[in-house]
Amino acid sequence: MVWAVATAVLTAPPASAAPPELPTSDPFYIAGAGLPGAAPGTVLRSRDVQLGLRGQGLPATATQLLYRTTDQFGDPAATVTTVISPPGVAAGAPRRLISYHAFYDALGAQCDPSYSLRGGDTSNASLDAVMISGLVTAGYTVAVPDYEGENLRWTMGLESGHAALDGVRAALRYLKAPTTTPVGLYGYSGGSIPTGFGAEIAPRYAPELHIVGAAAGGVLVNPENNLAYVDGSQKWAGVIPALMTVYNETFDLGLSNYLSPKGVQVLGEVRGECIIDFASKYPGLTDESLLKPGVGGLINVPGMRAAVRQNVMGSMGTPRSPMFLGIGKSDNTGDGIMITGDVAALAADYCRRGVATTFRTYPGRSHTEAIVPWSADAVTFLAARFAGQTVNGCG
Numbered sequence: 001m002v003w004a005v006a007t008a009v010l011t012a013p014p015a016s017a018a019p020p021e022l023p024t025s026d027p028f029y030i031a032g033a034g035l036p037g038a039a040p041g042t043v044l045r046s047r048d049v050q051l052g053l054r055g056q057g058l059p060a061t062a063t064q065l066l067y068r069t070t071d072q073f074g075d076p077a078a079t080v081t082t083v084i085s086p087p088g089v090a091a092g093a094p095r096r097l098i099s100y101h102a103f104y105d106a107l108g109a110q111c112d113p114s115y116s117l118r119g120g121d122t123s124n125a126s127l128d129a130v131m132i133s134g135l136v137t138a139g140y141t142v143a144v145p146d147y148e149g150e151n152l153r154w155t156m157g158l159e160s161g162h163a164a165l166d167g168v169r170a171a172l173r174y175l176k177a178p179t180t181t182p183v184g185l186y187g188y189s190g191g192s193i194p195t196g197f198g199a200e201i202a203p204r205y206a207p208e209l210h211i212v213g214a215a216a217g218g219v220l221v222n223p224e225n226n227l228a229y230v231d232g233s234q235k236w237a238g239v240i241p242a243l244m245t246v247y248n249e250t251f252d253l254g255l256s257n258y259l260s261p262k263g264v265q266v267l268g269e270v271r272g273e274c275i276i277d278f279a280s281k282y283p284g285l286t287d288e289s290l291l292k293p294g295v296g297g298l299i300n301v302p303g304m305r306a307a308v309r310q311n312v313m314g315s316m317g318t319p320r321s322p323m324f325l326g327i328g329k330s331d332n333t334g335d336g337i338m339i340t341g342d343v344a345a346l347a348a349d350y351c352r353r354g355v356a357t358t359f360r361t362y363p364g365r366s367h368t369e370a371i372v373p374w375s376a377d378a379v380t381f382l383a384a385r386f387a388g389q390t391v392n393g394c395g
Contacts, residue, residue, distance in 0.1 A: 031078035041169025052119020067170035081167035101187030105275035161197030213385035215378035263290030328370030
């Protein structure tokens with residue numbers, strides 16, 4: 001019912017709206033000199049914005065916060081979260097907060113949720129808007145962080161987890177809500193990264209937060225395994241050059257020394273794109289074809305394996321809150337891009353560590369098809385946790 005109401009709201013005739021200014025040219029995103037001395041989660045700047053959908057305005061507003069967070073390497077950084085409150089909830093009133101992690105999977109700032117939710121024309125915005133509206137209609141306050149940060153560090157676990165938790169801190173401070181406010185983490189696909197890593201590092205990085213549960217779907221557990229899975233894929237091979245680009249930029253791998261002429265061309269083409277632009281753009285592409293003869297696969301590039309191991313879910317800590325993990329299964333390995341066995345093994349590992357973990361597969365569903373049943377299950381799981389119900393999991 002909630003999703004039907006949300007859909008009805010979003011299909012109402014929207015008002016025309018000027019396209020928002022891109023984050024790369026919007027001064028709101030510039031942290032300024034105060035960043036290094038600010039504590040994680042500090043609100044550096046705020047503004048009220050009108051929400052939009054593909055260049056059109058919607059009858060809803062939100063508050064955007066520029067806040068201090070911590071990057072992949074422990075240095076101060078800044079990013080933005082978009083905070084959407086249910087109508088009529090005043091500052092200081094009791095809240096149930098969900099940190100919603102959009103699957104924006106971006107190499108370009110035009111993919112940022114803070115931009116697309118204001119009417120920027122990116123493809124994921126429609127589905128995100130429906131899902132977020134459903135949560136707000138159900139009475140949740142929703143915070144949507146640009147968890148990849150200003151450098152668009154897609155799939156980087158620590159940076160994403162830090163940004164998610166600091167976005168919660170910033171939202172609570174701005175809303176004058178206590179740290180005892182119940183918080184849920186929610187994310188599918190790329191959004192599973194801040195959800196899973198956020199839950200793992202929360203006990204040491206943000207121990208004051210009252211995280212009642214974390215729901216991650218289409219989960220990226222070990223990128224090395226996923227690279228092998230999508231190598232030569234007809235639908236998902238485009239993530240290979242995108243991952244090559246972001247790992248090279250993040251860890252300074254000197255990848256240009258190993259690229260073939262085709263690699264130079266393809267990596268140049270995907271730079272700055274959103275996942276909808278590159279995922280299926282290169283059917284049958286292999287990582288070996290992007291590298292010089294003799295290099296072999298991407299994982300053989302010096303420094304690559306060590307970099308990937310920094311982003312293996314399950315390696316950063318033990319969640320304190322119950323977990324819900326879900327994944328489709330459209331072939332013997334996984335959902336087409338994520339690996340069912342890896343997610344099952346992660347759930348089992350959490351259970352061995354005493355984390356109440358619910359694991360669910362969606363047989364016959366691909367990565368894009370599983371999001372609908374997973375979302376329904378994730379909302380049910382979080383609703384139970386917000387209601388104080390015990391989740392046993394590990395059955």
